[in-house]
Structure formats: structure tokens, C-alpha cells
Amino acid sequence: MRTPPTSRQPVIADVARLAGVSVPTVSRVLTGNIPVSEEKRQRVEAAIEELNYRPSSLARALKSGQRNMIAIFAASTSTYGYANTVGGIEEIAQAEGFSVVVSVVKSAAPSDVKAAMEVALQQQLAGIIVLDFDPSAAEVLKQLPENIPVVAASGFSSGQPGFPYAYLDEYAAGREATEHLLGLGHPMVHHLGLYPLTQFSGRYQGWFDAQVEAGITPPPVLEASRELRSGYEQGLKIATSPDITAVFCSNDGLAIAALRALSEKGIRVPQDVSIIGWDNQPFSEFTWPALTSVAPDFNDLGARAFRLLHRLLKGADRVDDSTKSPRLRQRESTAPYAPRA
Structure with missing residues (x-):
């Protein structure tokens, strides 16, 4: 796909012509408001x-007399928590007359942070919401210009100073999940977590502190990655470890993968091992057994983050943080302690 050089700046119609799509399709790719096929998006x-095209958002903003674009910085748009938080922001933002553009920050590397910021800051933005779930978002918050209102959403126990935060109180939820298992008589609760990220999360700290306060030395984290197979592989190890009778997982996917491995090895859930997940994804109540899981309301988190930003845009002198605690949905994958054979 090659075009001859030209002295004028390319416009959106040039992009559409070169990609072989309509102008509205290009607009949808640029704003992210309406999904397009992966094949068209890549074109x-x-x-x-190739054209080095830069959207003329300044012209649009000048014509309308106002800025009505909100940028969201996120490390992902596909994983459950990220996707539902973005959805919560977008739904309420559109109801208030704002458009949304999502800029994915692939990693905390300076080049990735710079690339994500350049894409978003080409827009004439009314404000920015950062999903501060990981190190990449933390780097974005450090580098954003001070002349644009910024709000963050997070599940960590505290945020960076200078920004209003919408929080999920992961710490309280991590404690509740762990205390539920200890209350069932399990002598210790293991944590199957995204390592090393889980060490910086509220859910991990809640798990850790609940056991320390119960006089238990927390065991090492059962290390996993975002690849579900890592949860399955840890499940195989759990199956050969009779001292592990209760596992708190950092997401439902890892919990389901571990459950599969245990089932294959003849380890019964919950009679031999109790398992708790995190996210309360729709499939969790239909597993066998149905998965007990912590239920963060990510859609509400996104809505709360936008409301904080909206207050800033309206000129509020003070905008306080917003915090809600996820609740434990008790199903069939946890049961009173019984020694494993």
C-alpha cells in the first residue's frame, strides 16, 4: 500500500481512500466509539x-466552541476488568454528551508511554481518565500535562497525589475472601496470583494481613501469569500438595484453570480444596462446582471515575475520592476444612 508524495497535509478522506474503507469507518477507528473489524482497523x-496523518481535532473543537472528548489510558481493552471499566466510563460519558477515545499503553517502557500519550493528546481533550491498575498507568500519570483535568480509577490501596481517584477497595475484599476461608476452619490460605504484580495489589495485602492477624505466616505466592495455562500448571502442583486446602485466586480465569487441573487429578472441589476467584465473571456461576468469587463492579468504577471528572470540568473547587468495596459471592467451590488424604 503505497501512495505518491504530496505537498499538502493528508486529510481523513485520503486515509479512507488508501485503506479502501469509508470515511465514517476511519472516524470510528480514530475515536474508538463504535467497533470495527480487526481487518479494517489494521488497514x-x-x-x-503511511500518510503520517494527524486528525484535525483542533478544527473540530474550534467549530463547535467546546471540547467534548474524553481520553482513557489503559493497559488493555480486552481483559475483563479493563473492558468493563472502559464500558462504564463510555456509557455515562455519552449520556452527558462526551465522546471517548481509548489509548492503550502497552507497557511502562518510555517508548510505549510516549506513543500512547501522543495518540491521545492529538485530540482537543476536555479531560483524561487513567485506569491506574498497573505500572504503565502510573508512568502515564507522572507525564500528563497539567493543563488537562485528570482523574484515575484504581484497585490499589492508594493513588498518586494530585488526582481524584475512584477506588475499588480491593484490600477489604481480599480480607473478606481470606477470612471466609479461615472461618471455614482452613489452617492456611494460599494465593494463586499474577506475579509479581499481585504483590502490589490491595487483594494481596488483604490476604496477607488477614492471615498475619490470625497468627498465620502467609505462604509464598503460587506464581502465575495472565496465561490461563499457568493457573492450570499451578493446579497440578496443588493436586500433589496435601497441605494446600484453600486457595484464593487473583482472577476467575486462573481459578477455573486450577479447578480443571484438580479435577483431572481426582482432587475434589470443595471437599478436598476450596477455591475462591476474583472478578465474578458471568461464567463463574455456571462452572462445576459454581465458583465462589469476589465481585468488583467495574462498570460502576468507570461511572464513578467519569462523575469525578465531570465535577472537575464543571469547576468544582474540591473533588473527593470515591470508594466502594467489592463483595464476596458465595457459591459451591468453598466448604469447611477437611484434611486431605
């Missing part, structure tokens, strides 16, 4: 790169 992005 549009390739055309944008």
Missing part, C-alpha cells in the same frame, strides 16, 4: 502510518 492504522 486504517497502516494507512494512517
